[in-house]
Amino acid sequence: MLRRLAVLAVLATLLAAVPGLAAAPKIAAPAYIVLNPATGETLAQRAADRELPMASTTKIMTALIALERADLDDRYTVPPEAETVGGSTGRLVAGEELSVRELLVALLVASGNDAAVTLADGVAGSQAEFVQLMNAKAKELGLDHTSYANPHGLDAPGHHSSVRDLVTLSQVAMRDPLFRELVSSRRASIPGPGGVGRRQLESENELLDIDPEADGVKTGMTDGAGYALVAHARRASLGMDLYLASIGSPSSDVRARDGKALLDSAFDEYAKARVLDADDVLARAAVDGVPGRTIPLRPASALDVPIRLGEPLTQTLVAPHEVEGPVEEGQVVGSVTYRQEGRVVGRRDLVAGEAADGPGILDRLRAGWEEIVP
Numbered sequence: 604m605l606r607r608l609a610v611l612a613v614l615a616t617l618l619a620a621v622p623g624l625a626a627a628p629k630i631a632a633p634a635y636i637v638l639n640p641a642t643g644e645t646l647a648q649r650a651a652d653r654e655l656p657m658a659s660t661t662k663i664m665t666a667l668i669a670l671e672r673a674d675l676d677d678r679y680t681v682p683p684e685a686e687t688v689g690g691s692t693g694r695l696v697a698g699e700e701l702s703v704r705e706l707l708v709a710l711l712v713a714s715g716n717d718a719a720v721t722l723a724d725g726v727a728g729s730q731a732e733f734v735q736l737m738n739a740k741a742k743e744l745g746l747d748h749t750s751y752a753n754p755h756g757l758d759a760p761g762h763h764s765s766v767r768d769l770v771t772l773s774q775v776a777m778r779d780p781l782f783r784e785l786v787s788s789r790r791a792s793i794p795g796p797g798g799v800g801r802r803q804l805e806s807e808n809e810l811l812d813i814d815p816e817a818d819g820v821k822t823g824m825t826d827g828a829g830y831a832l833v834a835h836a837r838r839a840s841l842g843m844d845l846y847l848a849s850i851g852s853p854s855s856d857v858r859a860r861d862g863k864a865l866l867d868s869a870f871d872e873y874a875k876a877r878v879l880d881a882d883d884v885l886a887r888a889a890v891d892g893v894p895g896r897t898i899p900l901r902p903a904s905a906l907d908v909p910i911r912l913g914e915p916l917t918q919t920l921v922a923p924h925e926v927e928g929p930v931e932e933g934q935v936v937g938s939v940t941y942r943q944e945g946r947v948v949g950r951r952d953l954v955a956g957e958a959a960d961g962p963g964i965l966d967r968l969r970a971g972w973e974e975i976v977p
Contacts, residue, residue: 627647627868628861628864628865628868630649630849630861630864630865631851631852631853631857631861632649632829632849632850632851632852632858632861633649633650633653633850633851634649634650634651634653634655634765634766634849634850634851635647635648635649635650635651635766635847635848635849635850635861635865636648636649636651636766636767636770636847636848636849637845637846637847637865637866637868637869638767638770638845638846638847639843639844639845639869640774640844640845640846641843641844641909641948642943642946642947642948643946644911644944644946646845646869646872647865647868647869648766648767650766651765651766651767652748652765652767653748653765653766654748654750654763654764654765655763655764655765655766655827655828655850655851656758656762656763656825656827656828656850657749657756657762657763657764657769657823657828657831657850658756658758658823658824658825658827658828658829658830658831658850659690659691659714659716659755659756659821659822659823659824659825659831660756660764660769660821660822660823660831660832660833660848660850661719661751661753661754661755661756661762661764661823662710662711662714662719662754662755662756662821662823663769663772663773663776663820663821663833664737664740664741664751664772664776665710665719665722665723665733665737665754665755666707666710666711666776666782667740667772667775667776667779667782668726668733668736668737668740669703669706669707669710669722669726670707670779670781670782672726672727672736673703673722673725673726674703675702675703675704675707675781676702676703676704677702677703677725678700678701678702678703679700679701679703679706679721679722679724679725680698680699680700680721680725681695681696681697681698681699681700681701681717681721682697682720682721682724683697684720685697685716685717685718685720685721685724686717688716688717688719688720688755688757689716689757690716690755690757690825691713691714691715691716691807692713692715692716692717693706693708693709693710693713693715693717693718693793693802693804694713694715694717694802694804695709695715695717695718695721696796699796699797701721701793701794703722703725704781705793705794706718706721706722706725707722707781707782707785708785708791708792708793708804709793709804710722711782711785711786711821712785712788712790712791712804712805712806713791713804713805713806714806714807714821714822714823715804716755716756716757719753719754719755719756720754720755722754723754730753730754733754734751734752734753734754737751737754738750738751741768741772744771744772744775745771746764746768746771746772747768748763748764748765748767748768749763749764749765749768749772750762750763750764756823756825756828757825758825758826758827758828766848766849766850767848769833769848770833770846770847770848773819773820773821773833773835773846773848774846776820777819777820777835783818783819786808786818786819786820786821787811787818787819788806789805789806789808789811789812790803790804790805790806791804792804806822807822807824807855808821808822808832808859809855809856809858809859810822810832810834810858810859810862810863812859813859813860813863814836814859814862814863814866816836816837816838816839816866816870817834817835817836817862817863817866818835818836818837819833819834819835820833820834820835820846821833822855822858824855828850828851829850829851829852829853830851830852830853830854830855830857830858831848831849831850831851831852831858832847832848832849832852832858832859832862833846833847833848834846834847834848834862834866835847836866836870838870840875841870841873841874841875841909842875842907842909843870843873843909845866845869845870847862847865847866847869849861849862849865872911872912872913873909873910873911873912874909874910874912875907875908875909875910876907876908876909876910877905877906877907878906878907878908878910878916878918878941878949879902879905879906879939879951880902880905881901881902881903881904881905882901883901883902884899884900884901884956885900885901885902885920885922885939885953886899886900886920886922886937886953887899887900888900888922888923888924888925888926888936888955889924889925889926890925890926890927890928890930890959890961890962891925891926891927891928891961891962892927892928892961892962893928893959893960893961893962896959898926898930898955898956898957898959899955899956899957900922900936900937900953900954900955900956901953901954901955901956902939902951902952902953902954903933903935903951903952903953903954904951906941906949906950906951908941908948908949909948910943910948911943914943914944915943916941916942916943916948917941917942917943918939918940918941919939919940919941919942920937920938920939920953921937921938921939921940921953922936922937922953923936923937926955926959927961928959928960928961928962929958929959929960929961930955930958930959931955931958932954932955932956932957932958933954933955934954934955935952935953935954936953936954936955937952937953938950938951938952938953939951939953
């Protein structure tokens with residue numbers, strides 16, 4: 604049985620290494636949030652749980668339901684209502700037949716309300732039945748401030764969400780490779796009516812043009828919602844991702860500029876730090892029954908993590924005082940975990956840095972003699 608010792612040590616506070624964190628940008632939207640999905644940290648927020656019209660960010664859920672319940676090669680006929688629903692369009696024609704994959708392109712790139720109606724009818728038989736699926740999924744995901752009345756996002760009583768819920772939903776949707784591919788696309792095409800030619804579709808997500816780190820997720824605009832945005836971005840130099848949602852921007856330009864400003868400001872709160880080298884010796888453990896023999900305990904590999912500036916970093920070392928031989932080099936014997944404000948930011952297994960045999964005959968004789976003769 605290994606005896607283990609948990610050690611909690613404050614390693615550093617990085618604020619002293621920084622001249623000062625940048626002031627938060629001034630944002631026009633009345634509701635927004637920026638979240639680090641790896642740690643769950645909310646980095647900026649305003650009215651994050653306020654229930655507001657969500658415009659075409661609705662289509663994140665529409666796409667998620669379609670991806671879960673339909674085959675991408677299924678083909679649906681565009682109903683007459685799809686042509687008359689109004690708002691943004693994928694230029695679908697009533698009576699034509701398109702695959703689910705093609706409808707998702709029209710839904711997520713062109714933000715087509717006609718594609719949303721077609722998918723709803725095809726998947727569930729009617730928009731009303733589809734909306735029931737949307738609300739059931741919202742409940743399953745714990746979206747307590749979200750309620751759907753339609754699959755496209757046009758303003759309607761009882762149709763609302765919060766920026767926090769939109770970020771939660773987006774994290775789920777972005778796990779799907781096709782969804783992720785489509786929302787990162789500024790332009791795409793689908794077959795023309797009757798399969799003749801191609802319809803060229805364009806996204807209104809201007810953030811994709813001005814921020815090379817952004818790769819989605821969805822925009823929207825209605826009179827009730829103003830200009831809405833859900834975004835995801837990855838900063839490769841830090842090895843970290845961020846999600847953002849905003850509702851109520853006054854224009855598409857402001858929506859994109861404020862989105863980039865919020866993301867940049869949040870990324871700038873971090874620096875990448877090497878907290879462990881592979882040859883660091885974090886502790887030593889005695890070998891049971893072999894007097895004087897100890898082995899070094901090292902991390903399984905180096906660890907580089909994004910550290911939030913100005914917050915103390917703590918190390919929790921779970922390591923044995925003593926191990927039973929034989930022990931192989933590289934054998935896992937414990938762990939080392941790094942946290943900021945209680946949130947795990949990095950972890951490595953703790954391994955034996957050397958092999959060690961168990962006690963031999965002489966070791967056993969010596970141990971027995973020491974028990975007889977104190």
